[in-house]
Amino acid sequence: xxxxxxxxxxxxxxxxxxxxxxxxxxxxxxxxxxxxxxxxxxxxxxxxxxxxxxxxxxxxxxxxxxxxxxxxxxxxxxxxxxxxxxxxxxxxxxxxxxxxxxxxxxxxxxxxxxxxxxxxxxxxxxxxxxxxxxxxxxxxxxxxxxxxxxxxxxxxxxxxxxxxxxxxxxxxxxxxx
Amino acid sequence: xxxxxxxxxxxxxxxxxxxxxxxxxxxxxxxxxxxxxxxxxxxxxxxxxxxxxxxxxxxxxxxxxxxxxxxxxxxxxxxxxxxxxxxxxxxxxxxxxxxxxxxxxxxxxxxxxxxxxxxxxxxxxxxxxxxxxxxxxxxxxxxxxxxxxxxxxxxxxxxxxxxxxxxxxxxxxxxxxxxxxxxxxxxxxxxxxxxxxxxxxxxxxxxxxxxxxxxxxxxxxxxxxxxxxxxxxxxxxxxxxxxxxxxxxxxxxxxxxxxxxxxxxxxxxxxxxxxxxxxxxxxxxxxxxxxxxxxxxxxxxxxxxxxxxxxxxxxxxxxxxxxxxxxxxxxxxxxxxxxxxxxxxxxxxxxxxxxxxxxxxxxxxxxxxxxxxxxxxxxxxxxxxxxxxxxxxxxxxxxxxxxxxxxxxxxxxxxxxxxxxxxxxxxxxxxxxxxxxxxxxxxxxxxxxxxxxxxxxxxxxxxxxxxxxxxxxxxxxxxxxxxxxx
Numbered sequence: 028x029x030x031x032x033x034x035x036x037x038x039x040x041x042x043x044x045x046x047x048x049x050x051x052x053x054x055x056x057x058x059x060x061x062x063x064x065x066x067x068x069x070x071x072x073x074x075x076x077x078x079x080x081x082x083x084x085x086x087x088x089x090x091x092x093x094x095x096x097x098x099x100x101x102x103x104x105x106x107x108x109x110x111x112x113x114x115x116x117x118x119x120x121x122x123x124x125x126x127x128x129x130x131x132x133x134x135x136x137x138x139x140x141x142x143x144x145x146x147x148x149x150x151x152x153x154x155x156x157x158x159x160x161x162x163x164x165x166x167x168x169x170x171x172x173x174x175x176x177x178x179x180x181x182x183x184x185x186x187x188x189x190x191x192x193x194x195x196x197x198x199x200x201x202x203x204x
Numbered sequence: 205x206x207x208x209x210x211x212x213x214x215x216x217x218x219x220x221x222x223x224x225x226x227x228x229x230x231x232x233x234x235x236x237x238x239x240x241x242x243x244x245x246x247x248x249x250x251x252x253x254x255x256x257x258x259x260x261x262x263x264x265x266x267x268x269x270x271x272x273x274x275x276x277x278x279x280x281x282x283x284x285x286x287x288x289x290x291x292x293x294x295x296x297x298x299x300x301x302x303x304x305x306x307x308x309x310x311x312x313x314x315x316x317x318x319x320x321x322x323x324x325x326x327x328x329x330x331x332x333x334x335x336x337x338x339x340x341x342x343x344x345x346x347x348x349x350x351x352x353x354x355x356x357x358x359x360x361x362x363x364x365x366x367x368x369x370x371x372x373x374x375x376x377x378x379x380x381x382x383x384x385x386x387x388x389x390x391x392x393x394x395x396x397x398x399x400x401x402x403x404x405x406x407x408x409x410x411x412x413x414x415x416x417x418x419x420x421x422x423x424x425x426x427x428x429x430x431x432x433x434x435x436x437x438x439x440x441x442x443x444x445x446x447x448x449x450x451x452x453x454x455x456x457x458x459x460x461x462x463x464x465x466x467x468x469x470x471x472x473x474x475x476x477x478x479x480x481x482x483x484x485x486x487x488x489x490x491x492x493x494x495x496x497x498x499x500x501x502x503x504x505x506x507x508x509x510x511x512x513x514x515x516x517x518x519x520x521x522x523x524x525x526x527x528x529x530x531x532x533x534x535x536x537x538x539x540x541x542x543x544x545x546x547x548x549x550x551x552x553x554x555x556x557x558x559x560x561x562x563x564x565x566x567x568x569x570x571x572x573x574x575x576x577x578x579x580x581x582x583x584x585x586x587x588x589x590x591x592x593x594x595x596x597x598x599x600x601x602x603x604x605x606x607x608x609x610x611x612x613x614x615x616x617x618x619x620x621x622x623x624x625x626x627x628x629x630x631x632x633x634x635x636x637x638x639x640x641x642x643x644x645x646x647x648x649x650x651x652x653x654x655x656x657x658x659x660x661x662x663x664x665x666x667x668x669x670x671x672x673x674x675x676x677x678x679x680x681x682x683x684x685x686x687x688x689x690x
Contacts, residue, residue: 097586100294102302103309103365121586122315125295129586149305 050147052080066090071153075145077104082143090158091133092118097154099123104147108154113137123152130163259396261431268340276335276415277353280328281361295363302363313626314367317588322377322535322544322577323508325370329354329378330385331415337386338416343485350378369593369626372575376546380533383486384510387474389413390436396429438487439480442473446652448680450496454539456672463539465498467506467678477565478524478555481516485531488513496538503537511549524555532571540579540674541658543620543634545596547573566603571596576622578634581662581670583627592627596620598634613641630664642682654678 053059053072061084062069068086099106106123112134119131123143143152288296314321332353336346354374358366389412392405406426410417420426446469453462475488489512496506509532516528530549536542551569576596584590598621604614618636637657644650656676663669 102295102363103305103312124586127586147310149309 049077050079051075051077053078053082053145067155067157069153069155070141070143071151073151073153075101075148075150075152078145078148079104080145082145084141086139086141086156087137088112088134088139088156088158089136090160091136092159092161092163093131093139094157094159094163095119095121095129095131095154096157097124097127097129099150099152099154100125101148101150101152103149104145106148106152107144107146109142109144110156111140111142113139115140123154130159259429259431261433263395263425263430264433264435266340270339272419273336273339273341273349276339276418277332277349277356280331280335280353280415281357284328285361298360298363303360306359306363306366309365311368312365313369313593314364315585315587315589318537318542318544318577318591319503319505320588321369321373323505325354325373326377326381326533326546328357329374329376330382331378332374333378333382334386334413334415337382338413338419343383346382347379350382351375354378369575369577373544373546376531376574377533380510380512380531380546383512384474384489384491385413386416387438387486387489388472388491389416391438391441391474393432393436395425395432398429402427438475440473440476442471443685444471444682445469445685446471446678446680446682448652448678450498451677452498452539453675453677454672455674456540456670463498465496467494467496467680469494469680475513478526478553478557481513481526481528481553482518483513485514486512505535506538508535509533514548516553519552524557526553527551528553528567528569530569532573534573538658538674538676540672541634541660542579542591543577544591545573545576545620547571547576547596549600551599562605562607564603564605566601568599568601570599571620573597573620576620578620578622578632578662579660580627582664582667592622592624592630592632594622594624594626594631596622609644611641611643613639615639628664628667630662630667632663633661635659635661644682644684648684650682650684652678652680652682654680 053075057072057074057078059072059082060070063086066087066089070084072082093110095108095110101123108119108121108123109117110119110131112118114135114137116134118134118139119129121129141156145152285296285298329350333346333350335353336349337343341349351371354371357374358371389409392408392412394402394405397405406417406420410420417426446467448467449464450467451462451464454460469492471490471492473490474486475483477488477490480488489510491510492507493505493509494507495504497504511530511532514529514531516526519525519527528551532545532547532549534543534545536544549569549571551567553567553569554565556564573596575593577591577593580590580592583592598619600616600618602614602616604612606612616636616638618634620632620634622632622634624630624632635658638654639656640652640654642650642652654676656678658674658676660672661669662671
């Protein structure tokens with residue numbers, strides 16, 4: 028009888044997971060906020076629960092590169108950030124990370140487009156983009172090796188294969204526009 | 205390479221007697237145990253401790269402390285959590301809601317750096333394992349504790365989604381590293397010792413196995429004089445340190461460079477690689493760690509390889525030939541091959557030890573690693589992960605010939621196939637081949653040379669295939685412990 032109770036408890040816990048399978052999009056209560064401060068721009072969306080959608084905005088970058096200050100916390104699911112320069116070339120493609128600083132490749136200054144792709148994301152997406160004049164600091168040499176891969180070889184990082192295909196398709200559409 | 209070390213000249217002495225130097229006391233052998241005879245059945249350990257026979261031996265049959273072990277597994281989880289939480293880490297701030305999320309939402313492969321996932325997690329697992337091992341449980345009874353400790357960390361110790369790679373790395377790596385560290389720390393302990401000698405031994409054991417050190421202090425075992433359990437000693441123990449020059453030649457598409465540097469390798473061969481295979485798990489193990497100067501700073505730990513025996517069955521009538529099973533731990537990080545895996549190896553081990561002439565040992569093992577990590581050319585994350593995860597399948601062959609006290613030569617080959625589960629879709633193939641030779645003179649001092657070839661073929665869906673080759677030349681001075689004498 029005791030064993031049966033344990034099994035029932037486990038079964039209940041297991042089926043409870045199905046209740047969370049409802050896919051959502053960003054809601055007003057997620058407080059999506061974009062703040063421009065001088066040349067920098069900050070983005071935040073809070074308390075996401077199983078969000079699967081894309082989000083996009085533009086930003087005027089006076090420099091050829093940017094510094095990306097990651098402050099996201101997405102314990103479950105993924106958030107992918109793709110950055111296009113003024114002529115639509117991808118200069119960065121990275122997961123939204125927790126407390127990390129990365130740098131983009133060089134691009135054409137002007138109106139840059141920021142594309143976010145969420146896949147079953149839970150938590151907070153938050154980052155700041157800061158114009159970067161010149162080369163990234165040498166101490167961060169390992170990170171640029173990620174973003175300096177030839178565009179043809181670059182891929183969206185982790186996440187489902189469908190997510191990767193989606194990002195590629197989006198990229199191609201944008202280039203063809 | 206690690207697989208060759210099991211046939212050092214010292215271990216090829218067969219039935220010749222050798223005398224351990226004073227350093228033997230450092231590794232925990234009593235003076236009575238200094239004259240050992242290799243190649244025969246292991247000396248009765250009890251006989252080696254006649255001097256201590258009158259002392260009680262409370263640790264010979266240790267009592268199981270279930271709740272202490274549970275508390276220690278929890279402590280091993282809670283301490284790093286609290287440290288991280290105090291520094292403001294969001295991922296450490298668990299709650300009932302995050303526990304519920306981790307229990308109900310899908311698991312995810314994580315993107316931690318190679319060193320973190322392939323070394324730090326297994327070391328953490330070793331602490332779970334030793335929470336049980338040092339509370340009266342044997343090897344098999346302790347193994348599930350590594351799994352349970354890792355599972356509770358993944359579900360309840362952090363907010364991040366549970367990661368299947370972490371569970372596998374921590375559990376399997378934790379068992380292998382845990383038992384190895386437990387046994388090495390046993391060698392340093394000597395319950396009959398007193399004074400400064402005792403302090404040095406207890407501190408060393410505590411550094412090697414912190415959970416054990418804690419338990420010994422709490423129970424007063426760290427200073428109580430009693431008999432050292434015979435199980436804490438092994439009939440044969442061999443240690444070696446190699447120091448020398450290393451040249452890596454890296455070739456591949458658009459790559460052709462030489463990297464020169466120095467390296468230090470420390471090696472421990474615990475037990476007889478033939479006679480002890482069928483005894484309790486890890487009655488024989490081989491552990492080897494290499495630090496090198498010509499890797500990028502994060503990879504100064506160039507390799508750590510451990511292989512411990514699980515069980516063996518004799519092949520045919522008599523003789524030394526056996527069908528043996530092992531647990532394996534691999535951590536290899538060099539500019540060409542970043543490879544990590546924890547798993548099992550199984551196959552025939554063949555030995556020939558004539559009374560005169562060279563001794564031969566060969567093994568042909570199949571290998572299975574539930575999760576293996578191989579350097580990726582396309583899967584690169586800002587967080588630092590630059591490798592693919594998959595199942596590791598393969599095998600290894602190792603043949604060595606040794607002339608007692610004079611020289612040893614060896615050849616080995618190893619193949620690993622990894623279909624990728626997490627990372628960039630495709631598969632990796634690794635091929636390791638190598639030759640080694642050592643000549644000893646003046647007992648414990650010798651010269652050695654190794655030549656290894658490491659190849660990696662990586663096939664990716666929709667991307668260019670990548671081939672890399674790495675030749676490695678090592679020239680070194682080697683010193684063995686204990687000293688070998690004719």
